Structures are given as C-alpha cells and as structure tokens.
C-alpha cells in the first residue's frame with residue numbers, strides 16, 4: 502500500500518496541490534498533481550527539509566522607534582526558527598542602520614544573517 506503526502510507547491514502562482522506517493526519503506530514512487538519538475542523538487546524539499554525566510558523585529562532602545570524590522574538573509578530550516586527567534590530577541594540595534602545591514606551574523610549557527618529591512622533613521626530622519 503502506498504502512503505500519500507499532499508503539499509501545496511508555492512513554486513509559482515498556480516499553487517498546485519501535489520501528492521507524493523511513497524511505498525512502505527518511504528521511497529517516493531510518484532507524484533500526482535505536479536505540473537512540472539520544479540514542483541516535484543519543491544515538494545520533496547518541503548517534506549524532507551522545509552525552509553522559510555523568517556521575518557521579525559529587534560529592539561532599538563529608542564522610544565520614538567522601538568522596533569526595527571528584520572529578516573533572515575536567506576531561507577532557514579524550520580527547525581531553527583525558535584533558536585533564531587531566541588537569539589534575535591536578545592539583540593538591540595544601534596543607529597544608523599541601512600536596509601540590508603547585518604544585525605546578527607550567522608544567527609543560531611544557521612549560516613543565515615539577520616538583516617535590517619528598513620533604514621533607521623528613515624529617509625525623512627524619522628525613527
């Protein structure tokens with residue numbers, strides 16, 4: 502009997518529902534619903550090692566601009582989200598910051614950096 506896992510592919514706007522067929526040993530025996538090879542690869546990656554880009558904020562210590570928006574510089578394994586959030590919660594950013602500046606290097610040993618997604622102070626000096 503075959504096991505089935507269904508994942509919604511986000512490889513393109515079509516959002517295909519892709520079902521992975523597996524034998525009793527967990528070997529992939531086929532796909533249903535994937536319109537392309539890219540979708541098959543996405544679904545296999547999603548089942549084995551799901552990754553996401555994490556977005557968050559870090560403290561600034563500035564009453565007028567208390568939180569600086571940040572994200573990981575690349576997608577990271579979902580299992581690392583909690584350690585990354587714990588490490589990010591301990592950080593206080595200092596001005597001036599430009600969007601893209603590294604706030605935390607190699608956060609939680611993920612090989613991704615936490616980078617700013619906004620300038621601080623902003624273009625009009627606000628923040």
Ligand code: SF4
Nearest residue numbers: 510512513516517540
């Ligand atoms: S399976 Fe292919 S066509 Fe379907 S959503 Fe994924 S990338 Fe797009």
